[in-house]
Amino acid sequence: MTKIVIIDSQIAGISGDMLLSSLIDIGANKKKVINSIYACQDYFNGAKIHKADFLKSVSHGISCTKFLFDYVDSTHSRAGCVVYKAISACSDSLNLSNVAKSFVLNSLKRIMLAESKIHGGSYNSVRLHEVSTIDTAADLIGTAVALDNLNLFSRKFYSTDVAIGNGLLEFSHGVVPNPSNAILEILKGSNILLVPGKIDGELTTPTGASMLVNLGSEHISQYPPIIPEKVGNGGGQKDGKNVANILRVVIGSSGSKLDYPSESIYELETNVDDVTGEVIGNLIDVLYENNAKDVTVLQGISKKGRPSFVIKILSDKTSKDALIQILLSETGSLGCRVNEINRIIVPRELFTLPVSIQNRKFEVKIKMSKSTNGVINSMKPESNDIRKISRTLKISYKKVFDIVHEELARKYK
Numbered sequence: 001m002t003k004i005v006i007i008d009s010q011i012a013g014i015s016g017d018m019l020l021s022s023l024i025d026i027g028a029n030k031k032k033v034i035n036s037i038y039a040c041q042d043y044f045n046g047a048k049i050h051k052a053d054f055l056k057s058v059s060h061g062i063s064c065t066k067f068l069f070d071y072v073d074s075t076h077s078r079a080g081c082v083v084y085k086a087i088s089a090c091s092d093s094l095n096l097s098n099v100a101k102s103f104v105l106n107s108l109k110r111i112m113l114a115e116s117k118i119h120g121g122s123y124n125s126v127r128l129h130e131v132s133t134i135d136t137a138a139d140l141i142g143t144a145v146a147l148d149n150l151n152l153f154s155r156k157f158y159s160t161d162v163a164i165g166n167g168l169l170e171f172s173h174g175v176v177p178n179p180s181n182a183i184l185e186i187l188k189g190s191n192i193l194l195v196p197g198k199i200d201g202e203l204t205t206p207t208g209a210s211m212l213v214n215l216g217s218e219h220i221s222q223y224p225p226i227i228p229e230k231v232g233n234g235g236g237q238k239d240g241k242n243v244a245n246i247l248r249v250v251i252g253s254s255g256s257k258l259d260y261p262s263e264s265i266y267e268l269e270t271n272v273d274d275v276t277g278e279v280i281g282n283l284i285d286v287l288y289e290n291n292a293k294d295v296t297v298l299q300g301i302s303k304k305g306r307p308s309f310v311i312k313i314l315s316d317k318t319s320k321d322a323l324i325q326i327l328l329s330e331t332g333s334l335g336c337r338v339n340e341i342n343r344i345i346v347p348r349e350l351f352t353l354p355v356s357i358q359n360r361k362f363e364v365k366i367k368m369s370k371s372t373n374g375v376i377n378s379m380k381p382e383s384n385d386i387r388k389i390s391r392t393l394k395i396s397y398k399k400v401f402d403i404v405h406e407e408l409a410r411k412y413k
Contacts, residue, residue: 002156002253002254003154003155003156003251003252003253003254004155004156004157004158004224004226004251004252004253004254005152005155005156005157005158005215005249005250005251006157006158006159006160006220006223006224006226006249006250006252007019007157007158007159007160007212007215007217007247007249008160008247008248008249008250009159009160009161009162009163009203009204009208009212009247010160010161010162010163010195010197011163011197011198011199011243011244011246012163012197012198012199012203012236012243012244012245012246012247013162013163013164013165013197013199013202013203013204013205013208013236013247014162014203014204014205014208014209014211014212014247015139015203015204015205015207015208015236015247016135016136016138016139016140016143016205016207016208016211017066017067017069017135017139017234017236017237018208018234018235018236018246018247019139019143019208019211019212019234019247019249020033020067020138020139020142020143020146020234021054021064021065021066021067021232021234021235021247022064022065022232022233022234022246022247022248022249023143023146023147023150023232023234023249024054024065024067024146024232024234025064025065025232025233025234025249026150026230026231026232026249026251027150027230027232028145028146028147028149028150029146029149030054032145032149033054033142033145033146033149034052034053034054034142036094036141036142036145037049037052037069037138037141037142038052039090039093039094039141040086040087040090040134040137040138040141041071041134042090042093043086043087043089043090043093043137044073044075044086044133044134044137045075046073046074046075047071047072047073047074047075047133047134048071048072048073049069049070049071049134049138050070050071050072051068051069051070052067052068052069052070052071052138053067053068054066054067054068055068057235059233059235059236059239059244059245059246060242060243060244060245061244062233062244062246063233064233064234064235064244064246065232065233065234065235066234066235066236066237067234069135069138071134071135073133073134073135075132075133076129076132076133077127077128077129077132078127078128078132078133079125079126079127079128080112080115080116080123080124080126080127080128080132081124083108083128083131083132083136083137084105084108084109084112086137087104087105087108087137087140087141088101088105090137090141091104091105091141091144094141094145096141096144096145096148097148097153099148099153100144100145100147100148100153101144103144103147103153103211103214103215104140104141104144106214107140107207107210107211107213107214108136108140108210110186110210110213110214111128111131111182111186111206111207111210112126112128113185114181114182114185114186114206114210115127115128115182117185118181118182118185130206131206131207136207139207139208139211140207140211143211150251152251155251156218156254157215157216157217157218158217158218158219158220158224159192159212159217159218159219159220160219160220160221161192161193161194161195161219161221162187162192162193162194162195162204162209162212163194163195163196163197163198163199163203163204164178164179164183164194164195164196164197164202164203164204165178165179165196165197165199165200165201165202165203165204166178166196166197166200166201167200167201169202178201178202179194179202179204180202180206182206183204183205183206183209186206186209186210186213187209187213190213190217190219191219191316191318192212192213192217192219193219193221193317193318198242198243199238199241199243199245201238203236203238218263219263220263220264221264221317221340222264222340222342223250224254224342225254225342226250226252226253226254227252227253227254228250228251228252229251229252229253230250230251230252231248231249231250231251232248232249232251233246233247233248233249234246234247234248234249263342263343263345264317264340264341264342265293265314265315265316265340265341265342265343266314266315266316266317266320266338266339266340266341267312267313267314267337267338267339267340267341268312268313268314268315268320268323268324268327268336268337268338269310269311269312269313269336269337269339270310270311270327270328270331270333270335270336270337271300271302271308271309271310271311271333272308272309272311272331272332272333273302273303273306273307273308273309274306274332275309275331275332279330279331280297280309280311282330283311283326283327283330283331284297286326286330287313287323287326287327290319290322290323290326291315291316291318291319291322291323292313292314292315292319292323293314293315293316294312294313294314295311295312295313295314296311296312296313297309297310297311297312298310298312311327311331313327320338324336324338346369346370346371346377347369347370347371348367348368348369348370349367349368349370350365350366350367350368351365351366351368352364352365352366353365353366353381353404353407353408353411355403355404355407357389357393357395357400357403358393358395360392360393362385362389363385364381364382364385364386364389364404365381365382365385366379366380366381366382366408367379367380367382368380376412379408379412381401381404381405381408386400386401386404
């Protein structure tokens with residue numbers, strides 16, 4: 001069975017101290033983590049730790065662990081390269097494993113890249129403010145030590161929706177809307193869905209978001225099949241109203257006997273019996289242009305013997321509402337069935353195959369699927385590339401298709 005970790009931040013968001021506290025709550029070596037945090041003060045000039053500890057607490061009736069970190073730091077702004085060197089040197093002094101050190105430094109790099117993008121400066125000249133103090137180092141290094149101690153770096157990580165809170169934020173650059181630009185930049189391209197959550201104010205911090213991304217977390221909208229082994233609750237610093245301010249981390253084994261990744265997806269479906277084939281053809285194009293993963297149209301017979309179409313669409317959560325609106329407006333349908341389902345994904349990769357046809361050179365994109373042990377299951381040329389070559393050379397699509405398949409067979413026999 002596949003070993004998995006679920007980071008559940010859909011209610012109260014994720015911060016560095018909450019993630020770290022949840023790992024201590026699960027059973028990471030508390031003394032080892034605290035010792036690694038104290039080591040940070042040797043590399044941050046002007047910083048002194050008075051106390052670092054993890055205390056049992058209760059948040060709205062749920063037991064959790066909170067990080068107590070009492071420190072002073074005379075500097076509230078440092079050059080990014082200075083923070084990077086300090087954290088790198090501290091990681092070396094602790095003899096962190098390669099994977100743990102990479103996690104720490106890549107998480108910091110993502111924050112620095114976000115800041116450089118926001119302010120229009122170079123990565124090497126970026127200046128950090130809120131994330132420049134020793135508490136950022138404590139969160140990053142403490143979490144890496146805890147993950148290593150629990151042997152979690154080798155596991156598959158999943159992330160639920162991430163709560164970011166609401167309202168306005170006031171920080172070193174003034175007042176900005178929540179989420180901050182840093183959160184948007186850090187999570188951009190991760191396919192993780194941002195939601196308001198149930199607590200006012202800032203819920204997700206740049207450090208928490210960056211660590212979430214650098215764990216390679218795959219977004220889920222519902223829990224995958226799992227046999228729970230351990231559950232940890234990391235308490236936040238805010239008091240929630242009618243909700244526990246905790247980050248929940250679940251460690252377990254996938255209940256699936258198939259060793260393939262899975263994802264949550266939405267199936268949208270409606271029946272229409274008063275549209276033309278031209279309407280259906282246009283609808284298919286528009287749906288794909290708006291990020292539909294798959295569109296299937298089935299013909300049938302409805303009431304009073306009328307010809308009908310059953311339209312099925314597969315969508316992720318972020319595109320679901322827009323695709324429903326397109327489906328209803330383009331067909332005039334009065335409703336749409338929505339089902340959230342789980343699907344298995346066979347690993348695949350894309351590569352470009354050079355081919356020579358009629359003494360001319362072309363490139364065709366190939367989609368290759370593999371089993372979990374690396375054996376090739378299938379290879380499929382991109383139809384648009386085949387069509388383009390066919391029209392360029394004025395030969396049949398089938399002939400180009402056969403030539404490409406012969407080249408694939410020759411290279412991968």
